[in-house]
Amino acid sequence: MYAKLAKIAPAAAEIGRKLINVAVEETYNGSQALVPVDAIDGGQLKASGTKQKARINKKTNVVTGAVVYGGAKLMSSAIPKVKTGLYAIVQHEDLMLRHDSGQAKYVEIPAVLAGRTLLDALSQELSNIADVVNAGIGTGDISGGIAQGDLLA
Numbered sequence: 001m002y003a004k005l006a007k008i009a010p011a012a013a014e015i016g017r018k019l020i021n022v023a024v025e026e027t028y029n030g031s032q033a034l035v036p037v038d039a040i041d042g043g044q045l046k047a048s049g050t051k052q053k054a055r056i057n058k059k060t061n062v063v064t065g066a067v068v069y070g071g072a073k074l075m076s077s078a079i080p081k082v083k084t085g086l087y088a089i090v091q092h093e094d095l096m097l098r099h100d101s102g103q104a105k106y107v108e109i110p111a112v113l114a115g116r117t118l119l120d121a122l123s124q125e126l127s128n129i130a131d132v133v134n135a136g137i138g139t140g141d142i143s144g145g146i147a148q149g150d151l152l153a
Helices: 002-034 084-093 108-134 148-152
Strands: 050-056 063-068
Touching: 002 050, 002 063, 002 108
Parallel strands: none
Antiparallel strands: 050 063
């Protein structure tokens, strides 16, 4: 089973890269609508948002991508006595804060929604790969087929 999966891992990782990029874009767009904009930061927290395109680790075929707020793009002069990374985290995590606009969990909420869409699309793509393998298309080394459940387990 592992030998069969090893043969399709690069193709699956490429599919994952494409799907992660879609999820990153959806998460970023959703977060921009929710990120707090308050008088204290003048919208700098929102402006600090960045997207990191999906990358494939060639050794492990693990795919990663991200939406990030804070860091160097958030000017500390606008937020006195607060480290810029901490400011972004507090704004995201503290459910008790009230904002001029926006809300806490401004990345998490759209990420969960994008994740659901991603899992549905990934399941379909993996099913397609299983169908191709089971039909005997590809290298002769992947004989005997694999079941959709093998890919999703």
